[in-house]
Amino acid sequence: FRDIPAGTAHELQLPQVEYTFEPSINFASKSDAQQSYIRIGHIGGKRDNPDYAALQLMNEILSGGFSGRLLQVIRTDLGLAYSVGGGYQSLPLYDGTFFVTLSTANENTAQAVEATIGEIRRLQTERVTPKELEDGKERILNSLVFRYTSRGAVLNERVNNEYLGLPADAFNKYIEELQKVTIED
Numbered sequence: 001f002r003d004i005p006a007g008t009a010h011e012l013q014l015p016q017v018e019y020t021f022e023p024s025i026n027f028a029s030k031s032d033a034q035q036s037y038i039r040i041g042h043i044g045g046k047r048d049n050p051d052y053a054a055l056q057l058m059n060e061i062l063s064g065g066f067s068g069r070l071l072q073v074i075r076t077d078l079g080l081a082y083s084v085g086g087g088y089q090s091l092p093l094y095d096g097t098f099f100v101t102l103s104t105a106n107e108n109t110a111q112a113v114e115a116t117i118g119e120i121r122r123l124q125t126e127r128v129t130p131k132e133l134e135d136g137k138e139r140i141l142n143s144l145v146f147r148y149t150s151r152g153a154v155l156n157e158r159v160n161n162e163y164l165g166l167p168a169d170a171f172n173k174y175i176e177e178l179q180k181v182t183i184e185d
Contacts (some may be wrong), residue, residue: 014094019043036109037101040116044089044096047166052090053177054185059088060136061128062119063100067139069119070100080104080112092164127183137178144175 045055063070063086074084081102089096100120104112128136148154161170 012093017043017094019095034106035103036106036112037103038109038113038116039099039101040086040113040120041097041099044091044098046095047090047092047164049090051185053174054181055088055090056140056174057133057136057178057181057185058123059086060140061132062123063087064136064139067135069123070102070116073119074102074112074115078111078115080108080115084116092166130183133181133183137181140178141175 045052049055060068062068063084065071065085068085070084070086074081081104084100084102086098086100088098100116102112102116148157157171158168160166161168167173
């Protein structure tokens with residue numbers, strides 16, 4: 001690659017985002033729909049947050065598929081939704097989103113929303129169990145082996161890290177930080 005001339009650096013000029021807003025509930029009425037499609041959201045975070053690993057683990061505990069609290073409580077325990085999930089995105093260039101999505105029978109809408117918000121609040125006010133913490137870490141760590149299945153995937157990650165201003169060892173640091181996350185975090 002040394003014979004390829006260097007290009008001109010291009011600075012991204014992202015627009016400023018207004019983070020002050022009034023919470024709102026918005027409805028789109030569809031009288032022919034048998035289900036309510038619910039989206040609950042908020043601003044997420046940036047990748048350089050020192051709590052990045054803890055936030056990813058929090059996300060796994062809350063909405064990590066069949067093992068996440070949302071699916072266990074909203075679907076399995078309460079029977080209010082067939083699918084429920086969400087995510088906490090931490091992006092390198094701008095704040096991601098925190099969201100929950102679910103669908104439920106129209107008559108269950110209020111109960112499903114209350115139960116979903118209840119699970120988010122429970123995560124804020126009650127400590128996760130040691131089992132939730134360890135199981136969440138294991139699920140994340142086990143999923144990472146599928147991220148880099150080829151040299152091309154590794155190279156792509158390194159190029160992206162360089163482009164986004166992340167350190168070359170961001171992946172290794174993430175694993176180290178994830179393993180150190182405690183219940184208190």
